[in-house]
Structures are given as C-alpha cells and as structure tokens.
Amino acid sequence: MANPTAAMLVxxxxxxxxxxxxxxxxYLAGQLTQHGIxxxxxxxxxxxxxxxxxxxxxxxxxxxxxxTSGGIGPxxxxxxxxxxxxxxxxxxxxxADAMALLQAHYDRAGLEFNEARQxxxxxxxxxxxxxxxxxxxxxxxxxxVHVMAGVPNIFQAMVASVLPQLTGGDPLLSQSLRxxxxxGDIATLFGALAAEFPDLSMGSYPFIQNGAHGTNLxxxxxxxxxxxxxxxxxxxxxxxx
Amino acid sequence: MANPTAAMLVxxxxxxxxxxxxxxxxYLAGQLTQHGIxxxxxxxxxxxxxxxxxxxxxxxxxxxxxxTSGGIGPxxxxxxxxxxxxxxxxxxxxxADAMALLQAHYDRAGLEFNEARQxxxxxxxxxxxxxxxxxxxxxxxxxxVHVMAGVPNIFQAMVASVLPQLTGGDPLLSQSLRxxxxxGDIATLFGALAAEFPDLSMGSYPFIQNGAHGTNLxxxxxxxxxxxxxxxxxxxxxxxx
Numbered sequence: 475m476a477n478p479t480a481a482m483l484v485x486x487x488x489x490x491x492x493x494x495x496x497x498x499x500x501y502l503a504g505q506l507t508q509h510g511i512x513x514x515x516x517x518x519x520x521x522x523x524x525x526x527x528x529x530x531x532x533x534x535x536x537x538x539x540x541x542t543s544g545g546i547g548p549x550x551x552x553x554x555x556x557x558x559x560x561x562x563x564x565x566x567x568x569x570a571d572a573m574a575l576l577q578a579h580y581d582r583a584g585l586e587f588n589e590a591r592q593x594x595x596x597x598x599x600x601x602x603x604x605x606x607x608x609x610x611x612x613x614x615x616x617x618x619v620h621v622m623a624g625v626p627n628i629f630q631a632m633v634a635s636v637l638p639q640l641t642g643g644d645p646l647l648s649q650s651l652r653x654x655x656x657x658g659d660i661a662t663l664f665g666a667l668a669a670e671f672p673d674l675s676m677g678s679y680p681f682i683q684n685g686a687h688g689t690n691l692x693x694x695x696x697x698x699x700x701x702x703x704x705x706x707x708x709x710x711x712x713x714x715x
Numbered sequence: 716m717a718n719p720t721a722a723m724l725v726x727x728x729x730x731x732x733x734x735x736x737x738x739x740x741x742y743l744a745g746q747l748t749q750h751g752i753x754x755x756x757x758x759x760x761x762x763x764x765x766x767x768x769x770x771x772x773x774x775x776x777x778x779x780x781x782x783t784s785g786g787i788g789p790x791x792x793x794x795x796x797x798x799x800x801x802x803x804x805x806x807x808x809x810x811a812d813a814m815a816l817l818q819a820h821y822d823r824a825g826l827e828f829n830e831a832r833q834x835x836x837x838x839x840x841x842x843x844x845x846x847x848x849x850x851x852x853x854x855x856x857x858x859x860v861h862v863m864a865g866v867p868n869i870f871q872a873m874v875a876s877v878l879p880q881l882t883g884g885d886p887l888l889s890q891s892l893r894x895x896x897x898x899g900d901i902a903t904l905f906g907a908l909a910a911e912f913p914d915l916s917m918g919s920y921p922f923i924q925n926g927a928h929g930t931n932l933x934x935x936x937x938x939x940x941x942x943x944x945x946x947x948x949x950x951x952x953x954x955x956x
Contacts, residue, residue, distance in 0.1 A: 486918075487916060487918055487935070488918055488920060488933070489740075489741075489744070489757075490744055490753075490754045490755065490756070490757070491744060491748050491754070491887065491889070491935060492741060492743075492744030492745030492746075492747070492748050492754075493889070493920075493933065494920070495738070495741040496740070496741070497736070499730075499737070499759070500730075500733060500736040500737070502733075503730070503731055503732060503733030504733030505733075506733070507732050507733050512731075513731045513732070513733075514731065514761065514766075515731070515758060515759060515760050515761070515766070515770075516730075516731070516758065516759040517756060517757065517758045517759075518740070518756060518757040518758075519756050520755065520756070521918070525755075525756070529756075547898050547902075547919070547921060548898050548899045548902040549898055549901075549902040549905055549906060549919040550902070550905065550906035550909050550910075550917070550919075551909075551917065551918050551919060552919075580899075585897070585899070585900075588899060588900075588902075588903070589903065590898075590899050590900075590902030590903050590906070591899035591902075593902075594899075625921060625922075646732065648732070648734070656826070657788050657789050657790055657831075658789045658821075658826070658829060658831050658832035658835075659826075659829075659831075660790075661788075661789040661790040661791070661829075661831030661832075661834075662829070662830065662831050664790055664791065665790060665791035665831070668791050668792075669791075675728060676791070676792065677727075677728055677729055677762070677792050678788065678790035678791075678792060678793075679729060679734075679735070680788060680866060681866075692729070692734065694728070694732060
C-alpha cells in the first residue's frame, strides 16, 4: 500500500521573528512516520490572511492531509479560523457545541466567558471539532485540513486525538550505522549501495565529536527485510575497506 | 526605509522524517531580525530536485533574499547545488577556486581528495563562494539565493559571512510584557491597543506555569518611540483593570 502524504503549516509571526522556536513540526514528523504517513513538506507563514490562504490551498490540493499549528486563541492576532474558512470559501460562526464546551469550562474555572474567549468557538461551517483535553478550546478538521493549537502540549494532545482516525500506511522504518569516518570517505560506497537498493532511501549525516569526523548512515523504507539486507551489505562494505 | 524581506528553504529528508529537528530557521530568524531583514516565510522540502526547484523559484521571485540550508555535502543525497543550477537554468561544474580550497584542506589533513569530496567543488555558473571557516567546503550565492550547509555550526558561520554584505533595514525591535492573567482576560484591551497603533505588530503568547495561566504580550516595530508609547499605554491599561 502506498503511504498517505501530509504537509505541516505553522502559522505565527513569533516563529518568523525568532522569538519562538517551532517544535511542533518535529513532533508531528515523528508521529506521522510512526503512523506510516509521509510528511512531504512544511511551511511557516505569518499571521496574515492572504499568506495563510495561499499556503493552505497549495498544500491541501497537493497532499492527503494538512496539519496546521497556531493562531486559534482569543486575541486579535489569532486569525487562523477565519483564514481557513476563507480558503475553503465557507462561512464561519460561533458554533453551539463549541460555545457549550467553553461555557462549561469557564464556569468550572469561575472565569467570565467573555467576548474574546467566545472567539474560540468560531468554527468554519462543515468542520468537525478536535478535542482539547488540556484547555478545552477545540481545534477542528475541515476537509483534509486539521487545525490545531500552537502551544506545544495542546498541539500534541490534538495530534493524539486526530492521528488514530487517519488511515496510515506501512510504518516508515529506518536503521542507522554510525561510523567514525568522514562523509567523504564513505560517500562512494554509500552511493553505490543506494543505487543497489533503489526502493530504499539513504541519507548521510556528518558530525564532529571531540574533533574527529564521523557519519551517521541512515537507511529508510517500509520493507523490513529489504532494510535488513541493505544494512548487512553496508556493514560488509564498510568492513572491507 | 522599508525593510528587505527574506525566506528560508530547509532541504532534507531527515527533517521531514523526524530524525533531525531543524534549528537553522530559528537561528536565521533571530539574525535577520537584528539585521533589519524581515523573514516572511520558511519551507522544508525533501531531497528531491523537482521539489527544491519549485520551492526555490517560488521564493526567490517573491522575496529579496532566500537562504537555503542542507544538501551540499559529498554524498549521493546531497543534490542542492544541482537543483539550484536547474532552478536558475545555468550549468554547474567543478570550479577551480573551490577545487583549490578543498585540495589544500585535504592535503593539510592528510586525507585523499577523492571524487566524492570533489563533488563539493561543483558550483553553479555565475555564483560567488561563501566562506566556510569550519570545514572549508564553500557555500555559494547566486542571484538573491544564499546556499549554505545544514550542519548548524557551519550554517551559522556562513550566515556570519553573508549577512554583513546585505543591506539591512531599520532594526526590528520588540518589547514584551509578561502578565499573570490568561489570554482571554487581556484580549479585549490588547486588541484595542493594536487598533490604536496600526503601525506596530502585536502578538499574544499564552503560557501555563505552576498551573496558573499567564501571557506574554509582545509589541514589535521599527520606531523605538512608538514602541515605548504603546508599551506605556499597555502598562496603564493593564494596571487600570
């Protein structure tokens, strides 16, 4: 079975200004790999509706799934829900079920469910809610787009709600060999191995430790037997030299 | 003066598989902000020539500068230089000055300057080299595109070589106020403040510490007097409530 594909869209000026380092893409990448979904590209755009709409429409027409992160809070700079509605050409309004969830949450907390907080119940028409066990304000799925919070622990909880509902593919597996040789020493044999196993993906990642060059050689694929065969061959090639 | 704009293009399967967490975008974002260049978007693509070419051509025609990270090493999966040449429609060959730099480097190290390592001297026609004080293999600038290594300390050294040569704008400044109140409590007054100062950008970033909600309110712009005025007003508004 071919693996489903996905893209990540990170929304937020704070990432582009250097204030905040995005960690949600890395988290999602690992989760998708385990679930057999290939993350094909990732983008970061500003809190700017035309930029969000353009990126979202490019990604959702190209890949099986799009995950977004950021911009669904109560403040004026949280414009993701409106941008998603605009991208899909649908309306957006305060939805009754989301209002009820949030009303109950703020009642329990003894906090006013004010106009700003009610913004978090604005959901594009036709979307389904994504559960937020951390702070209640829901994400939503519309079409093949999963809209989630930027705060990392909420993002992660939402990924945990969404992923089990998606059809995965064969798990994306990898094995790696760490060698105490520079990339340039190992490149020719590793390239030959990659040509021998065109169904696998091979990557070479150099490092320097205590002043000495080393390389991590990574073999990726979905067929564990083929990965084993390639790794056996790689070990033999490295040992021969 | 309007601030120049830029985009980041991260190239590498290892980022999309979740093996490696990209830190170069965050580093570049901070450096550009200090230099008065606005980072407008960032993308991550796979080690795949059509994907690299398409993203690069989209970004270089839209923004003043594009910075790339990754894929310029000696192994078969290092395809960035060829992809950049293809995007610009120019040739690529082993360039004499890059060959000489690398030959001298490997002579000093007592290592063979083999065919794989010679790949790192392949530079698109018309490019200028970017100095690599860490491991010699150069990056290059072609048109408005700056092609740099993915290994973080080499990427950072290359940014340090390139940035002083670029015309910056007024520094992008920010001030932030940390309040021990949830975003929903502060959203209305902060939105009103943003409307009062349309020339500034304001962002609200919630956090939870020891179970209590708090928010960082950030005001960004290029005119320090305006930022001071907005911050004074913000402190007054927060204090009144």
